Amino acid sequence: MTFDTADTDNRTVTSQYDEYVMPIWKSLNVPVERASDCTLEDFDGNTYLDLFSGISVTNAGHNNSAVVEAAQDQLEEFVHGCSYVHPNAPVGELAERLAEITPGDLQKTFFCNSGTEAVEGAVKLARKHTGNTEVIALEMAFHGRTLGSLALTGNKAYKKDMAPTINDVSHTPAPYAYRCRTCDGSCSNDCADELEHIIGTHTSDDIAAVVVEPIMGEGGIIVPPEGWLERVSEIVHDHGGLLILDEVQSGYGRTGELFATEHFDVEPDIMAQAKGIANGMPLGAFTAPADVADSFESGDHLSTFGGNPVACAAALATIDELQGGLVDNAREQGEWLSSRLADLESSFDVVGDARGLGLMQGIELVDPDDTGPMGVAPAPDKKLATAVADRLREAGVVIGVGGYYGNVMRFQPPLSIDREQLETGVDALEEALEAEVADA
Ligand SMILES: Cc1ncc(COP(=O)(O)O)c(C=O)c1O
Incomplete structure (x- = not known):
């Protein structure tokens, strides 16, 4: 039929x-x-x-015809073998390509199916790597709807009737210059320094990560003022945490660079990706430097469908199109x-x-x-x-x-x-x- x-x-x-x-x-x-x-x-x-x-x-x-063709070619080879049980070429090639195109020392990737999984996986990796549990996200941020990402999401509209989510999450003000409550829009980056205050007052200082969208999407297309992300990166590292950049919405060419991170002078410790990565085929990913990624031990994380070969073949063609x-x-x-x-x-x-x-x-x-x-x-x-x-x-x-x-x-x-x-x-x-x- x-x-x-x-x-x-x-x-x-x-x-x-x-x-x-x-x-x-x-x-x-x-x-x-x-x-x-x-x-x-x-x-x-x-x-x-x-x-x-x-x-x-x-x-x-x-x-996009190149992406459709790449997916069709892979469909004819095989659709699924669980990419964590059966190593396959689309996953291997895509992981190598991501190591080349992602910022800084990011090298090893875990593939999943969506943005929310990418963010939650990134948080698990940060917890495993640092041995700490506490995570800070931005007020008004959006990181997804499953309970872990929902805890990071800084908007009650998505949380109503859904509590409790995961513990050990605090929020710090968003760099929302137009409606800034801390520096009257003069952008002195007081809102970045507020992170120091949140760590001091809301946490035990055992920080696993701060999770940030370099440009906030669902929050209202919010671009941080100059120096804000750099200051946040400094603060989280001073407290022994990792900087997780959520590029689920801002990545894959959307902002006029392959990743929005490239507009700033920072390097993420873990980068979450999804949405544009495979032009509509369901795929998510998080990528980390080898020393961070290798903190995961066998069995720490897995996904049955993650890194589906058809989606990964589509992602490779998508990246060609974006870079072309x-x-x-x-x-x-x-x-x-x-x-x-x-x-x-x-x-x-x-x-x-x-x-x-x-x-x-x-x-x-x-x-x-x-x-x-x-x-x-x-x-x-x-x-x-x-x-x-x-x-x-x-x-x-x-x-x-x-x-x-x-x-x-x-x-x-x-x-x-x-x-x-x-x-x-x-x-x-x-x-x-x-x-x-x-x-x-
Ligand atoms: C920045 C960001 N992170 C995570 C997500 C969640 O992605 P998904 O809906 O694929 O789970 C979204 C979705 O809009 C997003 O914009």
Whole structure:
């Protein structure tokens, strides 16, 4: 039997979801029958410009032919043998490639299936290596939904009804300049020094790790001020811990460098990866220098599906595509996008802040007549962000909405996007903002 969708329409799929899929799916109201490059097509034949890449995953473009071909070739060889029981070439080659392309001395990789597993595995490795248990993450961070990563995630919205998670986790302020509570946006990096205070007051000083997204994704596309990550790295090392950088969302070309870490003068002790690594095939990974990685002993960690050979073959082709011009395109288009979003910030009172790097950018929508939490910056306007996204969808453009306050419009398109497509997206955003402001 082949999978035939000829008689399926949008209504069929959404009603199947309503009846048979657990009620946790967050709909953008765009069912997808097929996708290519930056275009999604639904079951009723409508097409959409995709500015969100399935939450920042299809970095090499939907259905990239080189990636599809690499996966198909491996499918014909074999699909599964458990990569920890049967050594195979895609895993070996990908691990060697990651040692070449990841920052600093990162050398040995553990492969899993998702971002949350990559983060939790990284924490286990840090605990094993340091002999310590305590972990610190950032307020407003997002690291996943399984109980370990959820403990690190700094947002009650994801934790409601789910406690208790794992113990020994504390949080330190995020480097959120626009809504900074510690240095009035002057970015003196007091919020980095706050980590020292958190270690002193919340922990016994037996630090296993500090876990940081170099650029925060779900928190609202937050780029730290100059020197912040360097200071955090210094503090965690002073206390005998490891710096775990979560590049699940910011990695694989998204910010105009292969890894966002490259924008900063730091080297991670462990780096978590997923999302863009295999352009949509399920794959996660964490990579560490040999001396850290070798702390794991046989039996300390394993995954039945982790390092699936088809996903690893797709990852190798994805990296070729990224290095073959897509990272450069992300940087180039990102510069243009920054200036257009900065123009929107100047033209609209409701655009409080425009920020990001490469093709990981966002604008924060606000109510200019109301003050934000703790008297800092104008109030976040989540309702406006949702309304603008709805208008964009009606205009055939899919965009992300997120951020701690739910008011950030997120531009995270496939890195293959061209100027004309990007212009179409920004023009549509501008029109939607004009329409919403006029209706207010
Ligand atoms: C920075 C970061 N870490 C971890 C995760 C969790 O990844 P996954 O949904 O693949 O478990 C996400 C997902 O959005 C993420 O953005």
